[in-house]
Amino acid sequence: MKIGDLSLPEILKKTTATQGLCFDVGAFSIRLRSTHKNFIHTFHKLYRDFPVITDDQLIDFHIDMVIANNYRRWIKPQIIARIDGQQPFQAFAATHAMPLFEWALNWSIARLGQHYLMLHAAVLERHGKALILPALPGSGKSTLSAALAQRGWRFLSDEFCLVQPIHGQIVPIPRPTPLKNESIAVIRNFDARVFIGPLFEKTRKGTLGHLRAPTASVDCLKQTAAPAWIVFPQYQNQAEVLLEPLSKSAAFLKLASNSFNYTLLGATSFNLVKTIITNCDCYNLSYSNLDDVIAQLDVLSDNAQ
Structure with missing residues (x-):
């Protein structure tokens, strides 16, 4: 039920x-x-x-x-x-x-949740492989992950990338996405079918609206996914899509710094991040147009099959 x-x-x-x-x-x-x-x-x-x-x-x-x-x-x-x-x-x-x-x-x-390695990142899955989007506030992470979730990518999480230490799989937690300020209108215009709850004004982050997760993603909330790509997104006004390869060493440092409990888990964190970086293609991403960046990420996914 x-x-x-x-x-x-x-x-x-x-x-x-x-x-x-x-x-x-x-x-x-x-x-x-x-x-x-x-x-x-x-x-x-x-x-x-x-x-x-x-x-x-x-x-x-x-x-x-x-x-x-x-x-x-x-x-x-x-x-x-x-x-x-x-x-x-x-x-x-x-x-x-x-x-x-x-x-x-x-x-x-x-x-x-300290039994997981907890990364501050959105996670989506396509063709059985997971895309990790770690980012600082203001990078457009939530907007991008919300858009991907409306275009065939399975939504696993917006806030917490939970990595199981035993097998390195990502465990879903597909809760509503908190969209802030301009992102609310952007996603409504991107797909008129989305459901966003009531808007809450004057929060600590401005106006806030919660985007309901796609039904198909929630139906798969017990289906884990293996990391395949790590992409550090950054929204830039009027920017063309630029997906640049990132060295493994730089990606390791950036991913570890986006963890909530890297220091607490000690060697477990180091080994998990090392394994993730080894198994993933790593990129920096700048973009402005959602359709263009989704097309680029779809190509990335299709080429990996």
């Missing part, structure tokens, strides 16, 4: 009950509880394709989205994210519950 198979009243009943709504996002399982109807309505639409699991299974993260019980609840209600009973963040405006939930989930993964 998927979350979308449940009606909104059924979802509300589950999330307000003690056992909560338990669901799978690929690499992790989550128990969600909340009485905030507007948040649950948005969550229901964005996470509709994720599978519901029974509450007697091992649950990785327990997240409660709770309206703050303070004087502001009568004027400008606030919402709190409790993770495993703790409150690691200050309260948000109740209208920004969805960004807070996604932030709480990111925090949970970064804190408790």
Whole structure:
């Protein structure tokens, strides 16, 4: 059963009950509880394709989205994210519950996902091979990965590239993509079929809208992928597509610096990054037009078959 198979009243009943709504996002399982109807309505639409699991299974993260019980609840209600009973963040405006939930989930993964090598990168797959897009904020990573996901590439992740140390495979976690500011209109114009949830203004990163992951990608959330290409993208206004080979040594340093837990895992990180770099073709990419850059990456994928 998927979350979308449940009606909104059924979802509300589950999330307000003690056992909560338990669901799978690929690499992790989550128990969600909340009485905030507007948040649950948005969550229901964005996470509709994720599978519901029974509450007697091992649950990785327990997240409660709770309206703050303070004087502001009568004027400008606030919402709190409790993770495993703790409150690691200050309260948000109740209208920004969805960004807070996604932030709480990111925090949970970064804190408790240390059994993976965690790279700050988007990941997509085509013809059974994975494209890793590590990048700093502002590089256009999320916009590019969102566009690729609408053009036949399987979407694995926008934020976390989770590498399994045992076999070096990338484990999917195809959650909604947080698009920011101008990227929202860019993706809407790129493909009118996409679903982007409500826009949240005046967040720490400006205006934010969450792009729902393609159904086909969520349906494959247990299907891992082997790294084949590492491409460091950089959006440049009016730039032609330029895909330049990058030396293995330079790629190693750039990829390691994009890891959340490289130092923590020590030799395991070094060996994993070394293996990834050895098995992948590495490039720097500059671009402006999404259709042009997707065509170039499609050629890269087709030539590798």
